[in-house]
Amino acid sequence: MASKNREMPDPAFRPHDHSRCRRKVLAAASRHARDQGLRLTPVRRRVLEILLENHRAMGAYEVLERLAREGWGAQPPIAYRALDFLARHGFVHKVRRLNAYVACTRSTHSDPPLLLICRACGRVGEAEGAGISREIGAIAGARGFSVERLGVEALGLCPACAADGGAGA
Amino acid sequence: MASKNREMPDPAFRPHDHSRCRRKVLAAASRHARDQGLRLTPVRRRVLEILLENHRAMGAYEVLERLAREGWGAQPPIAYRALDFLARHGFVHKVRRLNAYVACTRSTHSDPPLLLICRACGRVGEAEGAGISREIGAIAGARGFSVERLGVEALGLCPACAADGGAGA
DNA sequence: GTAGTAATGTTATATTATAACTTGTAATAT
DNA sequence: ATATTACAAGTTATAATATAACATTACTAC
Numbered sequence: 001m002a003s004k005n006r007e008m009p010d011p012a013f014r015p016h017d018h019s020r021c022r023r024k025v026l027a028a029a030s031r032h033a034r035d036q037g038l039r040l041t042p043v044r045r046r047v048l049e050i051l052l053e054n055h056r057a058m059g060a061y062e063v064l065e066r067l068a069r070e071g072w073g074a075q076p077p078i079a080y081r082a083l084d085f086l087a088r089h090g091f092v093h094k095v096r097r098l099n100a101y102v103a104c105t106r107s108t109h110s111d112p113p114l115l116l117i118c119r120a121c122g123r124v125g126e127a128e129g130a131g132i133s134r135e136i137g138a139i140a141g142a143r144g145f146s147v148e149r150l151g152v153e154a155l156g157l158c159p160a161c162a163a164d165g166g167a168g169a
Numbered sequence: 170m171a172s173k174n175r176e177m178p179d180p181a182f183r184p185h186d187h188s189r190c191r192r193k194v195l196a197a198a199s200r201h202a203r204d205q206g207l208r209l210t211p212v213r214r215r216v217l218e219i220l221l222e223n224h225r226a227m228g229a230y231e232v233l234e235r236l237a238r239e240g241w242g243a244q245p246p247i248a249y250r251a252l253d254f255l256a257r258h259g260f261v262h263k264v265r266r267l268n269a270y271v272a273c274t275r276s277t278h279s280d281p282p283l284l285l286i287c288r289a290c291g292r293v294g295e296a297e298g299a300g301i302s303r304e305i306g307a308i309a310g311a312r313g314f315s316v317e318r319l320g321v322e323a324l325g326l327c328p329a330c331a332a333d334g335g336a337g338a
Numbered sequence: 339g340t341a342g343t344a345a346t347g348t349t350a351t352a353t354t355a356t357a358a359c360t361t362g363t364a365a366t367a368t
Numbered sequence: 369a370t371a372t373t374a375c376a377a378g379t380t381a382t383a384a385t386a387t388a389a390c391a392t393t394a395c396t397a398c
Binding site for chain 2: 375377379
């Protein structure tokens with residue numbers, strides 16, 4: 001077992017072999033789509049690839065611009081529909097604080113992650129949120145509230161930027 | 170001690186003496202502003218009052234419309250500036266999932282709450298998030314990420330709407 | 339191959355938010 | 369009291385984000 005993710009810092013914040021990282025996620029996504037009977041069509045796949053180019057979140061219009069330059073439709077719904085599909089099925093996460101989208105790089109597309117947003121470099125990491133989710137569910141449940149969807153976003157400084165003094169990336 | 174809030178369901182989801190609820194919060198806000206040297210000016214106070222009319226979140230333009238009808242400026246910055254001020258100082262919370270604002274009804278304006286958003290009736294409750302915040306801080310910290318701001322939003326059904334079968338309010 | 343369904347393309351517009359500058363108001367120092 | 373300063377409110381304009389509605393194309397099941 002080469003990696004035991006539980007106590008590893010998120011790769012998003014460390015130098016790593018990103019082209020491998022990207023390929024792995026994409027392959028996993030393809031498999032997941034096939035298994036679930038989801039249609040990971042060319043645009044959708046391309047949007048995922050674009051988001052996977054780095055660990056930053058991109059706005060819908062930024063994605064759209066890329067698509068347009070590559071010959072896809074140039075109207076907002078093109079990007080929004082692909083992003084909505086990807087988000088609905090857990091391939092990407094919507095970062096509400098940024099009105100932007102980031103590719104999910106975790107192995108599971110099920111439970112919602114804890115998003116770690118670096119305010120200096122803009123990179124977004126994901127921590128497993130299962131424990132937190134359970135706990136929040138319990139707190140809410142004690143108040144009679146049943147949680148259906150959960151979003152947890154932390155804004156702060158990633159290790160690298162904290163080392164830089166928090167000023168820049 | 171009349172109420173021990175820790176294991177009480179949020180009043181937002183139960184019938185209660187709302188005019189008392191509202192007055193209490195407003196009085197506490199005034200006190201807080203005075204103590205902190207914050208200028209709770211007429212527009213700002215009025216915006217807080219408007220949000221306090223019920224436990225739902227309102228969009229900035231909805232607030233603006235109210236202000237305009239009451240003779241205040243009718244341009245977006247009027248509303249946004251008041252809302253930004255109130256949010257910066259914890260008098261209201263921005264509900265990112267809704268792009269809307271809800272008055273904070275907790276006694277403390279310090280730590281970030283866990284927002285409970287009912288998808289059926291639109292009411293928003295707040296649970297104390299201190300424990301959760303600590304835990305998230307720990308998880309992030311273990312990855313070298315230092316959390317500065319945290320947002321936790323749960324979408325689901327409040328007790329009343331769950332009893333209704335989740336269809337309406 | 340036809341019918342039904344889902345995805346894409348396109349036009350138009352709605353919604354949310356901010357920049358930049360002007361005018362007013364309140365606190366502070368003299 | 370009045371000049372100075374700083375902050376708040378008003379105004380104009382526009383930027384950024386998102387969706388509705390409908391036409392066309394592609395895939396799927398029969």
